Amino acid sequence: MSRLIRYSPFSAEPFADAFEGFLRPIRGIVEDRAHMDIDLSETASEYVVQAEIPGVDKADISVDIDGSTIRISAKKSSEHKIEKDGEVLRSERYWGELQRALTLASAVDEEKATASYENGVLRLTLPKRAGEAKRRLTIA
Secondary structure (H helix, E strand, O other): OOOOOOOOOOOOOHHHHHHHHHHHHHHHHHHHHOOOEEEEEEOOOEEEEEEEOOOOOHHHEEEEEEOOEEEEEEEEEEEEEEEEOOEEEEEEEEEEEEEEEEEOOOOEOOOOOEEEEEOOEEEEEEEEOOOOOOOOOOOO
16 A cells, blocks of 8 residues: 545535546556656765656756756656557557756766666766865854
C-alpha cells in the first residue's frame, strides 16, 4: 500500500467524492509519469546531484547553471497501444515536460561541471566556485 486515502462519510458533496474516486486511477498514472526524484549530496569542494528520469532520451534532457541555481528539464513522451485481432482495445499517449530547480548554498563553477546519464539516472558533478569566501560586513 503506497497511498492511503482518507474517506469522510460526512462529506458535503457525495457525488463529487464518487466522481473523484472514479478518476483516481487515471490521475495516479499521470502523477507517476510526471515526477523527478532528486538526491543531493555535498562535500567541501563539490555538489553531486542524482536525478531519476527514467524513459527519457538523453538528447531530451537539458541542464542550465546560473550561479548557484541549477535547472533540470526533460521532455518525456510515451505511447501504449493494446490490440487484439487487428482492433485497438486501448490506446494511451502521454507527453509533457518535467522541470526541477535547485538553489545551492555556493555558486557552481560552470566550466568544470560534468553530467552523465545512465540507466535513467542523471548524475551532475558540480564543483564549487573557488575564491567564493564568505564576508561579514561591519555596520558603520
